[in-house]
Amino acid sequence: MLELKTRKTQKTMEPEIGLSILDHALKNDVDWGFSCTRGTCARCRCYVAHGRELLSLPSDEEESRLEPEEIEQGYRLACQCMIKQAGTISATHKPYF
Numbered sequence: 002m003l004e005l006k007t008r009k010t011q012k013t014m015e016p017e018i019g020l021s022i023l024d025h026a027l028k029n030d031v032d033w034g035f036s037c038t039r040g041t042c043a044r045c046r047c048y049v050a051h052g053r054e055l056l057s058l059p060s061d062e063e064e065s066r067l068e069p070e071e072i073e074q075g076y077r078l079a080c081q082c083m084i085k086q087a088g089t090i091s092a093t094h095k096p097y098f
């Protein structure tokens with residue numbers, strides 16, 4: 002199960018392997034702010050509370066856009082992290098502003 006939360010909504014859906022968190026938000030009409038889809042604007046930034054191990058490893062773009070501490074704490078760029086394995090994943094949209 003994939004749970005996506007924003008300030009206004011909360012939705013659950015079946016995770017699809019190979020799609021990003023942002024792909025899931027867009028497919029399921031979750032109002033998830035984003036802009037570049039290339040890992041540079043960070044508008045899609047999110048906090049992954051559960052299921053970090055079910056996601057792809059941080060991309061080079063995430064490594065350069067996010068602080069190492071943020072990655073360690075569980076922050077990701079939703080356009081960059083792909084579902085790698087089925088399971089329970091929970092992500093909250095956390096843009097900087």
Ligand code: FES
Pocket residue numbers: 035036037038039040041042043044045046078079080081
């Ligand atoms: S949409 Fe720009 S970093 Fe994800």
